[in-house]
Amino acid sequence: MVLPAAPVQLKSRDGERPYHPDRELYYLTAASEPGTVAVLTGHGSGAEEPKLHLFVRERDPEAELWNGPRLGPEGTAKRLEIDTCHPLGELGQRLPELLRAADRIYYRWGTGDEVEQHVRDALGYARSRGARTGTGPRAVVDPGEILDDLRLIKDTHELGLLRRAAEVTVEGHRAAAGRIVPGEGEWTVEAALHAAFRSTGGGGPGYESIVGSGANACVLHYVDNASLIGEDALVLVDAGAELGFYNGDVTRTYPASGRFLGAQREIYEIVEAARAAAVAAVQPGCPVSGVHDAATRVLVEGLVSLGVLEGDVGELIAAETHKPFYPHQTSHWLGLDVHDPGDYARNGVSRSLEPGMVLTVEPGLYFRPGHEKTPERFAGIGIRIEDDVVVTEDGHEVLTASLPTAPDDVAALVRSAR
Numbered sequence: 001m002v003l004p005a006a007p008v009q010l011k012s013r014d015g016e017r018p019y020h021p022d023r024e025l026y027y028l029t030a031a032s033e034p035g036t037v038a039v040l041t042g043h044g045s046g047a048e049e050p051k052l053h054l055f056v057r058e059r060d061p062e063a064e065l066w067n068g069p070r071l072g073p074e075g076t077a078k079r080l081e082i083d084t085c086h087p088l089g090e091l092g093q094r095l096p097e098l099l100r101a102a103d104r105i106y107y108r109w110g111t112g113d114e115v116e117q118h119v120r121d122a123l124g125y126a127r128s129r130g131a132r133t134g135t136g137p138r139a140v141v142d143p144g145e146i147l148d149d150l151r152l153i154k155d156t157h158e159l160g161l162l163r164r165a166a167e168v169t170v171e172g173h174r175a176a177a178g179r180i181v182p183g184e185g186e187w188t189v190e191a192a193l194h195a196a197f198r199s200t201g202g203g204g205p206g207y208e209s210i211v212g213s214g215a216n217a218c219v220l221h222y223v224d225n226a227s228l229i230g231e232d233a234l235v236l237v238d239a240g241a242e243l244g245f246y247n248g249d250v251t252r253t254y255p256a257s258g259r260f261l262g263a264q265r266e267i268y269e270i271v272e273a274a275r276a277a278a279v280a281a282v283q284p285g286c287p288v289s290g291v292h293d294a295a296t297r298v299l300v301e302g303l304v305s306l307g308v309l310e311g312d313v314g315e316l317i318a319a320e321t322h323k324p325f326y327p328h329q330t331s332h333w334l335g336l337d338v339h340d341p342g343d344y345a346r347n348g349v350s351r352s353l354e355p356g357m358v359l360t361v362e363p364g365l366y367f368r369p370g371h372e373k374t375p376e377r378f379a380g381i382g383i384r385i386e387d388d389v390v391v392t393e394d395g396h397e398v399l400t401a402s403l404p405t406a407p408d409d410v411a412a413l414v415r416s417a418r
Contacts, residue, residue: 001106001143002099003028004115005036016067018204023336024147026245029054030080033071035088037115039098050084053098055091092118100125104139106146144341151335152342153356158335159390161246162358166388166399168202168241169248173403176211177413180235182256186211186225189235197241206247207338209239217253217382218366220328229256234264236382240338247338249360250400251386258415260407267365268383268407270302274363275385275405278330282353282361282389282396289350292330295363299326303365308375324373325366331359334388353391358399362386 006022021032029038029052037055059072077085086094092114099105099122107119119140126136154162175196179189190211197204212222213229217236229235233256240248253268255261260268278295300322303309308325309316316322333340335358344351353359364384367374388399404410 001038001040001146002095002115002119003038003040003107003143004111004113005031005034007111008034021245023151023245024143027147027151027336029082031056031076032245033057033076036076037088037091037095039095041098042102052082052084053094054080054082054085055088055094056085058087058089091115096121096125100136102137103135104141105137106141106143108143109140148341148343151340152333153354154335154358154390155356158246159356159358161244162248162335162388162390163399165202165206165241165243165246165248166250167402168197168200168243169239169250169388170400170403171200172196172202172239172241173237173250173252174413176237176239177252177254177410178416180229180254180256180414182229182231182233184229186213186216186227186229186235189229189237190225190239193237193239200241202241202243203245204242206240206242206249210236210251211239212236212382213256215369215380215382217384218368218380219382220366232257232261232264234260234381234383236384238384238386245336247334247336248400249334249338249386249388250403251362251364251384252403252405252410253383253385254414255411256414259411263377264381264383265407266306267302267367267378267381270299270306271363271365271383271385272405272407273302274298275361275387278361278363279387279389279396279398282359282391284353284355284391284393284395286353287350288331288344288353288359291353291359291361295330295361296322296326299363299365306375306378308373308378324368324371326364327366328362328364330363331361334358334360355391355393357391359389359391360386361389 003025009017011017035057039053041051056076057070059070073085073087095118122137172193176189176193179192190209208223211225213235214233216222234253236253238251274295277298278291281291281294300313300316333342366382367378369379385405390397
């Protein structure tokens with residue numbers, strides 16, 4: 001298996017974005033510096049041969065002046081307790097021989113860099129000489145074939161980081177709620193959110209934060225955060241803190257007026273009931289699709305009660321008549337990536353939940369202004385409520401339970417800062 005570090009990304013010309021390590025590389029080695037390449041050899045090598053080789057950048061005083069200190073091979077070997085740590089400059093010399101002994105290579109195509117060229121060369125070598133020697137790689141396989149299932153089940157250490165990330169995320173939401181007031185900028189709420197993430201121990205936001213007021217809440221991936229909050233607007237805040245490279249992911253919808261008014265409350269209570277039903281469905285053995293089904297049924301029942309939909313609930317769900325108002329899934333895996341890897345179905349059958357899996361539960365209803373199916377009195381209302389949930393041996397644990405979801409309690413978070 002060959003795992004290169006994520007590339008350094010530029011924001012503009014030579015201005016670098018904050019560096020985020022490749023999650024697969026970090027998961028297996030804890031290496032987080034740019035330029036690192038990990039090579040894991042198979043069991044076919046000799047018993048005394050090392051199974052892990054790490055190639056890292058050498059110390060460079062001039063580069064470190066501009067971009068900060070590097071560990072170098074010796075520092076990396078000491079910190080990560082890895083004996084076979086080589087200078088990155090030796091990659092071209094050592095990698096071909098390491099690859100030549102494999103029968104397949106787990107590697108993710110698409111970089112077009114030196115590492116990828118070595119993988120291509122190894123395949124070419126095997127094609128030309130492997131038939132006579134019986135050696136050399138004959139296939140390249142996505143590392144996710146092995147790593148996705150490993151990452152899907154969190155161990156005790158990972159769950160500890162996710163709990164802490166959830167705690168920091170909750171503190172950020174409390175700070176954000178305290179800045180919500182009519183006439184305030186969405187960007188000010190975002191600033192309070194991010195400041196709390198950092199001041200309470202997090203590494204900043206795990207993804208682009210959403211602060212969408214009014215009709216902006218009906219845009220699922222709204223990240224401009226550039227509007228003023230209206231007098232009676234709802235403000236949807238979807239944001240999560242990163243801590244130790246693990247992520248929280250929480251959504252709450254807050255009333256700028258300090259109370260949910262009329263249709264706002266009607267819709268909020270339906271979404272909250274859907275959230276509670278979906279969380280209750282999180283049990284070992286439950287198919288992950290069952291979580292979505294539980295939320296969807298409550299939402300459709302609610303849409304019928306509001307007069308938005310008419311007919312038999314089961315038939316309406318089968319016909320997907322709810323899609324204009326609820327177009328997304330209820331859950332995704334959560335971990336080192338906000339949308340963590342792992343199959344949701346295999347051979348067309350929904351995957352069963354197992355202890356150690358962590359997923360979001362995030363039902364919502366969105367009534368886009370101007371959409372042909374949106375009733376006028378609901379136009380511009382967008383509500384989503386999201387929690388982070390871990391599957392336990394006997395049920396589930398809501399990691400974000402300390403941030404309330406009941407409408408009066410959510411409204412109180414807004415009023416408390418006034």
